[in-house]
Amino acid sequence: MKSLRKTWPFHVMLLPAMIFLLLFSYLPMGGIVMAFQNYKPWEGITGSEWVGLDNFRYLFEREDSMQVIWNTLVIAIAKMIFNLLVPFVFAILLNEIRQMGLQRSIQTLVYLPHFLSWVILGGILVDLLAPGGLVNRMLGEFGVSPILFLGDNNWFRFTVIVSDVWKEFGYNTIIFLAALATINPSLYEAAEMDGATRFKQTLHITIPSLIPITIVVGTLALGNVLNAGFDQIFNLYNPLVYETGDIIDTFVYRTAILNGEMGFGTAIGLFKSVISMVLILISYRLAYKWAGYRIF
Secondary structure, X not given: OHHHHHHHHHHHHHHHHHHHHHHHHHHHHHHHHHHHEEOOOOOHHHHOEEOOOXXXXXXXXXXXXXXXXXXXXXXXXXXXXXXXXXXXXXXXHHHOOOOHHHHHHHHHHHHHXXXXXXXXXXXXXXXXXXXXXXXXXXXXXXXXXXOOOOOOXXXXXXXXXXXXXXXXXXXHHHHHHHHHHOOOHHHHHHHHHOOOOHHHHHHHHHHHHHHHHHHHHHHHHHHHOOOOOHHHHHHHOOHHHHHHHOOHHHHHHHHHHHOOOHHHHHHHHHHHHHHHHHHHHHHHHHHHHHHOOOOO
């Protein structure tokens, strides 16, 4: 009670966030029961027919379900790899710029796209990548035929991955720049006295110093392996690229909301949530084992 008298203002500050979390994250979990029902909105949860695991069985029997899961894994894993590799390299290159004004200007320019929503960027990309858009007109100058970046299954995944990396790599670079700032300058001074070039210093000091934070970021990203980016895909895809671009979240949206298969859509969402929870637990364990990182 003595401690509570001192800290009660902080608990009051937390109260709105806790209420928000309860209303929008915990109370809706009661709807999970729909995954085990042939849910009919007009009959409600209490009146809908109980079908047990039929929705989950149907999930693994449908060919499009397996394709959607595969699309999600391919897109999400590619995003994880390149959103780790590109910021890693860019942070090292940016750190080599000695003019602080130029360095900060470049950093600001590259992380600005992070603050734009995919609704805005989706509209921009649709115009830029259209058959008569700026990108295809530039390619045409080199004799390249127009490419349907957003309407061709062979190009859609590439476009999604590259555009996501372009949007996020600048912001993700901040993590590695923070890690670079913690490196002891005396290590570089000692290496320079021993005749090490900038390349050798980067190879033997900078990169090894970034490995622990790279392991942490990489392992924690494992928990999002089934999150391929609903906002981005929803604003860029169309029926022509469902074969390679449809992911779990967009599939749930179409089956549950548009087609009215709410029980089946809930089953898919629950399947994804359980797998994600397991992966998050594994990722935290790996981060603690390999880099000594832990939250609790």
